[in-house]
Amino acid sequence: MSAKPRIERAALEIFAASGVDATTTKLIAARAEVSEGAIYRHWKSKDELAVGLFMSAHRRLSELIETEAGAVHGIDAKAAALVRAYCTAADEDWTLFSFHLLQLHHFLPYYQEDGRDPVTLVETIIKHAMLKMELPPGDPRVIAAMALGVISQTAQNRAYGRLGEDLLSAHAPLMTAAVLAVLKAR
Template sequence: MRDIVDPKDLEGVTEGAAGAKARIERAALGLFCARGVDAVTTREMAATSGVSEGALYRHYPSKESLAEAMFFAIHTRLAREVAAAAQTAQGIEAKARAIVAAYAKIADEDWTLFSYHLLTTHRFLPYADKSARVHDLNIVAIVEDMIAAAAAAREIPEGDAALKAASALGVVLQAALHKIYGRVTGDLTDHQDALARAVIAVLKS
């Protein structure tokens, strides 16, 4: 696990965040990844970021609102990249490789933020409101639709698209989880080809 505060990580997590807001987000991100959202207090976040609790509340009304904003910042980017990969690549194998490449690139660019997304998906996504934001950025639905279309075109065998989507995404996400645990080493891009081959094998099963 990276240090709670990394001097080079002073860019904010949410769009346009700078200065004190960026420091608050980065401090919170490191603390949340290290100990979990529930275990961290606003006092700790303020102290780690070098601002007062009052300043923190001027940017975010609550710890939960900050945690949710950071989750959807990375989730939105992932969803857009996955959607673009699924739309622009031709053929199911190329689409699979493009999606794996998108995940690996985003993970390696900001591993702490990617880890946070992975570790808190169960906290935010299943219980999020059914607004256009969540509906239009449904990574699982994008992959399911891609799989169903490939099956209809006879590129892959017919099967349960939801199950195949879960299994294919699990190849990448479980590998990332094991990287968090220290059982997988190196950047995800180092393993990109192997991950893509495993995803393609799942889709063709």
């Protein structure tokens, strides 16, 4: 098998477990069973590899939010669809999404604010629901943060091994109820 995907998996796994800075190119190469030089055939630097992996998760999440939220009407249905979609995606590639979740702050300087990142998308959805009177008025940035916190912290605790081995999807109904409760609480 060619080296590129093996390097990607290996890097992802170590990045997720130990963080980008603590991950050496030697470790990645060893885990992928390639030489260190092979990494530099495909990426200019360790950081470019890390940013690439992060951004692929980031974009996938953005697209997922746009399509799932666009497919249904009403804030209740949107919330349910989004929670469900995130859980499914995370369960399908847990390494990628736990990496995205745990190492987010390492990449904040990188992604440009073009309004298409997950947080801003959710803020927009909430703002529209408020205009349609589906939700009580409030600061969409704070409401979005609280609602997303329900999901991200649950996923984080799962990553920390605090929730057992259940798939994240196992908690989707409960998380949906909690998210809706947050959105409507004042």
